[in-house]
Ligand SMILES: NC(=O)c1ccc[n+]([C@@H]2O[C@H](COP(=O)([O-])OP(=O)(O)OC[C@H]3O[C@@H](n4cnc5c(N)ncnc54)[C@H](O)[C@@H]3O)[C@@H](O)[C@H]2O)c1
């Protein structure tokens with residue numbers, strides 16, 4: 001069909017509340033029971049066929065109850081990786097020959113399936129497998145993922161519509177080709193929406209994909225793939241391989257047809273991937289596109305005139321929702337002495353009162369951290385803080401791995417602004433506060449800018465317009481997402497395109513036209529209607 005169509009106007013998926021007696025709560029509770037009671041084989045999906053990886057097995061458990069097994073995956077081997085890349089290559093001609101509208105319809109249908117009949121399943125899988133509360137699952141695996149799929153279609157259509165001007169006798173066109181080869185999508189444990197967006201954004205632009213989810217997100221990834229199949233995704237367009245990714249990368253990163261990497265995860269992993277691509281650069285057919293959104297040490301800067309109640313809520317929600325396991329989580333805050341003295345007791349009481357436990361008990365504000373490795377890292381950070389003279393544990397500081405990987409929300413104060421509590425990403429429920437004297441406000445901004453290698457999110461809390469403007473200017477490169485009088489988390493697709501610079505990533509803004517452009521390689525076409533028939537020019541006469 002040749003008609004130039006309009007795609008549906010996207011709108012953000014409304015966030016449901018899950019209050020007592022609500023129908024969505026009843027559906028969620030039922031899904032939690034169903035999924036927890038039926039462990040599944042967490043298969044790979046290669047060329048549309050589900051099978052277990054060829055390597056060692058790994059149980060995926062509920063982080064808040066680590067004896068409860070949700071499913072078992074098996075490490076994908078190098079042979080599995082080769083099969084998945086071959087399947088992507090086999091599916092590529094048919095997929096890129098499909099019209100944009102046909103591809104877009106699959107993801108629009110996926111969004112509607114997710115917002116409707118699949119919502120409870122995806123939310124329950126995310127709660128059980130990643131230990132998210134109902135609210136945190138809802139904003140992630142239901143709303144943000146549906147938003148990614150709907151807004152990406154809208155932005156992709158805008159990209160395709162962008163065409164060059166044409167002079168007399170000439171027609172110029174831009175052909176938005178997919179990349180030549182496969183895209184390797186590698187996704188983190190903490191957001192089901194990111195796991196869903198990273199393989200599907202390149203696929204929407206006509207690419208075929210090798211997708212390696214995080215083992216600790218594999219449970220929700222498994223259902224996500226089933227949803228995409230139900231939406232009509234043809235076999236081989238997205239090929240899922242399971243496990244650590246190390247054998248997969250042995251093959252994928254050295255493959256001639258690696259055309260791009262769409263990564264979200266730690267800075268360390270992304271730098272490893274980039275380095276390996278650099279080492280193999282002469283071996284690729286085309287220069288691979290490298291898109292990576294990585295770590296953060298996100299700040300809240302509080303000015304003397306800020307509203308204490310707003311500061312308290314921004315810190316509590318910003319630092320401790322989803323156990324601080326958001327790349328955007330507030331992990332360092334800079335408070336003026338007067339306000340700190342007024343707020344301290346209330347803030348400690350609020351943090352110590354936060355409910356934490358199994359997320360299947362919907363009254364809990366927090367669940368467990370993702371796994372033993374994360375638990376050990378947070379425990380070590382808290383123990384070190386206790387043993388350091390310049391640091392005081394103001395709230396929390398407890399932990400237990402008896403039934404689940406629980407770390408109490410922890411508030412530290414430190415007098416050395418260069419200590420690792422202000423510079424290192426712990427990726428857990430630990431918030432470090434530096435108390436400054438009010439006249440030092442400008443010097444504190446300099447510190448925030450210089451003391452951490454990251455530049456992901458940050459916020460300024462103030463009631464003075466001129467202070468907000470000064471901070472926005474002075475901290476212009478310290479955060480890719482900057483908030484005024486809000487927590488630094490909770491970006492919404494289409495409203496606050498998300499991503500950071502410096503060590504936080506390539507800042508290609510997930511869920512925006514900027515990101516989608518990375519998955520096309522444009523061809524300029526010039527057509528001359530009546531070509532010249534003599535080689536000479538007037539000055540030669
Ligand atoms: N900036 C953002 O948008 C954003 C969003 C979410 C998470 N993050 C960051 O992600 C990190 C937490 O996530 P994580 O613990 O899953 O990160 P991670 O780097 O440990 O893992 C990310 C993914 O990479 C895989 N991986 C690791 N080594 C690999 C290799 N050699 N080959 C192939 N795959 C490999 C992992 O299995 C996982 O799927 C934090 O640093 C956080 O800040 C950033």
Ligand SMILES: N[C@@H](CCC=O)C(=O)O
Nearest residue numbers: 326327328489490491498
């Ligand atoms: N986009 C999310 C963070 C994603 C990283 O973990 C937010 O804005 O809070």
